[in-house]
Amino acid sequence: MTKLPSTTDIIEDLEFFDDWEERYQYIIDLSKQLPELSEAERTDDRIVKGCQSSVWLKPTIDDDRLFFDVASDAVIVSGLLVLVLAAYQGQTAKTIVDFDMDNYFKVLDLERHISMTRGSGLRAIVAKIRELATQHSS
Amino acid sequence: MSLDIDALRAQFPILSTKVNGKTLTYLDNAATTQKPQVVIDALVDFYTQCNSNVHRGAHSLSDEATRRFENARSNIQTFINANQREEVIWTSGTTEAINIVANGLAQKLKAGDEVLITEMEHHANLVTWQQACLRAGATLQVAQINEIGELDVADFTAKLSSNTRLVAFPHASNALGTLNAINELTSIVKSQSDALVLIDGAQGIAHCKVDVQAIGCDFYVFSGHKLCAPTGVGILWGRYSVLENWPVWQTGGEMIRTVDYQESTWGVLPHRLEAGTPNIAGAVGLGAAVEWFMQQDLDALKAHETALLNYAMDKAKDFSGIQLVGTAKEKVGVMSFLIDGTHPGDLGFILDQQGVAIRTGDHCAQPLMKRLGLGGTARASFSIYNTFEEIDTLFVALNKAKNMLA
Numbered sequence: 335m336t337k338l339p340s341t342t343d344i345i346e347d348l349e350f351f352d353d354w355e356e357r358y359q360y361i362i363d364l365s366k367q368l369p370e371l372s373e374a375e376r377t378d379d380r381i382v383k384g385c386q387s388s389v390w391l392k393p394t395i396d397d398d399r400l401f402f403d404v405a406s407d408a409v410i411v412s413g414l415l416v417l418v419l420a421a422y423q424g425q426t427a428k429t430i431v432d433f434d435m436d437n438y439f440k441v442l443d444l445e446r447h448i449s450m451t452r453g454s455g456l457r458a459i460v461a462k463i464r465e466l467a468t469q470h471s472s
Numbered sequence: 473m474s475l476d477i478d479a480l481r482a483q484f485p486i487l488s489t490k491v492n493g494k495t496l497t498y499l500d501n502a503a504t505t506q507k508p509q510v511v512i513d514a515l516v517d518f519y520t521q522c523n524s525n526v527h528r529g530a531h532s533l534s535d536e537a538t539r540r541f542e543n544a545r546s547n548i549q550t551f552i553n554a555n556q557r558e559e560v561i562w563t564s565g566t567t568e569a570i571n572i573v574a575n576g577l578a579q580k581l582k583a584g585d586e587v588l589i590t591e592m593e594h595h596a597n598l599v600t601w602q603q604a605c606l607r608a609g610a611t612l613q614v615a616q617i618n619e620i621g622e623l624d625v626a627d628f629t630a631k632l633s634s635n636t637r638l639v640a641f642p643h644a645s646n647a648l649g650t651l652n653a654i655n656e657l658t659s660i661v662k663s664q665s666d667a668l669v670l671i672d673g674a675q676g677i678a679h680c681k682v683d684v685q686a687i688g689c690d691f692y693v694f695s696g697h698k699l700c701a702p703t704g705v706g707i708l709w710g711r712y713s714v715l716e717n718w719p720v721w722q723t724g725g726e727m728i729r730t731v732d733y734q735e736s737t738w739g740v741l742p743h744r745l746e747a748g749t750p751n752i753a754g755a756v757g758l759g760a761a762v763e764w765f766m767q768q769d770l771d772a773l774k775a776h777e778t779a780l781l782n783y784a785m786d787k788a789k790d791f792s793g794i795q796l797v798g799t800a801k802e803k804v805g806v807m808s809f810l811i812d813g814t815h816p817g818d819l820g821f822i823l824d825q826q827g828v829a830i831r832t833g834d835h836c837a838q839p840l841m842k843r844l845g846l847g848g849t850a851r852a853s854f855s856i857y858n859t860f861e862e863i864d865t866l867f868v869a870l871n872k873a874k875n876m877l878a
Contacts, residue, residue: 362877
């Protein structure tokens with residue numbers, strides 16, 4: 335599995351860019367680091383659906399840590415999923431539940447992507463991961 | 473051509489807005505259109521000068537509100553050339569208008585009856601009939617389209633039978649822009665069956681002169697917000713002889729004649745299909761919008777829109793990696809497309825950053841996308857106030873998106 339950047343790395347990197355093109359190019363480049371699901375593993379029962387793009391999620395639990403393989407058919411959503419997984423990958427259920435994803439996206443100045451209005455499936459996948467973590471910790 | 477595009481644009485305040493620091497290039501007109509100042513003023517004036525309930529007040533304000541509300545109805549009657557003003561029913565939009573007809577039809581359908589639609593429907597003109605058929609044990613027939621998104625008229629004709637009770641088709645397709653020959657299709661239905669004809673005018677009304685008497689259909693429905701009017705208001709036009717005894721939709725106030733505890737009787741058109749307090753300000757706004765349209769040089773607007781679409785489609789031919797979806801000979805207002813190696817959602821993001829507003833996704837037409845073997849498309853849709861420069865901006869923005877994504 336490729337090592338994902340940390341949330342601190344991401345915050346620092348994104349702060350460095352001045353314009354939208356550099357920021358989105360960064361997000362597009364990040365998409366290549368997604369711990370990706372193979373085509374065969376993109377089954378219907380793993381779909382977390384937004385109306386603009388589909389996201390597939392396969393969670394695994396190793397001891398008390400949660401790991402996620404994901405795939406999206408859209409590049410920018412894939413890049414944004416790396417931002418999300420930077421916070422969640424390999425963490426304990428408690429860390430996941432305690433992490434303030436809305437605030438993190440606000441700090442990154444990408445909050446519109448996680449807001450209620452976007453149909454990208456990103457909010458849905460964050461909710462799904464938090465639900466899994468909550469089940470696991472209870 | 474006598475169109476002064478700058479003067480026209482100046483009437484739409486939102487067009488000078490900045491989005492993401494860029495001048496807005498609004499190319500999502502098939503989703504909703506922007507509003508001219510006269511429509512905004514009609515809403516503000518209504519609320520500041522005469523807000524009251526209609527048809528029931530014992531006071532002057534209510535009389536004035538009723539006058540404006542009913543004047544708006546007369547404007548719609550003129551705009552679509554309805555025979556009687558009572559044939560014009562206020563609804564919340566296209567979807568509610570179709571639901572009124574579908575709900576009534578479901579009460580009349582029997583097992584073995586058929587409803588015919590086409591493969592180019594958006595969900596409002598599909599799920600409604602599907603559910604009506606399911607309730608009654610009737611069959612939903614679907615007329616095919618060809619590869620370029622035109623209705624297969626032979627298949628449409630072949631699927632008419634003595635069992636067909638209603639035929640519904642779009643004036644124009646929201647996802648592809650295909651313009652249907654609505655007069656001819658209506659006359660085919662009327663000559664081959666006893667079926668009622670409903671035309672979903674959501675995408676047609678803003679682009680074409682509509683004369684419901686000349687078309688010969690039984691119902692024509694549309695939403696105000698796609699015609700430069702407010703959201704939440706729309707029209708069900710129905711032929712008087714058909715609507716007169718159409719099963720009531722919602723029940724409650726306004727639509728009754730007499731009420732007792734165990735039974736009620738219904739009022740006359742148009743009120744019998746307008747239960748409760750209507751969207752009065754919205755109706756006044758829609759009345760103002762059609763009045764505004766009737767003051768414009770409609771032929772010049774139509775010529776401008778046609779020129780815009782042709783310009784966009786021609787530019788697309790020279791843009792490498794673009795695949796146009798829906799290339800019917802008769803089209804209005806819509807350019808649906810894909811760009812090799814990119815997801816429509818990604819295109820939408822990158823265009824938005826450049827101030828260009830389009831729609832991406834399945835366009836509320838999942839079976840159509842499935843028929844075309846697509847998950848979705850990107851769609852630029854044009855209106856009267858768009859310019860050739862904005863189409864240039866679209867292609868510059870697309871080129872940047874392609875370079876970043878593909």
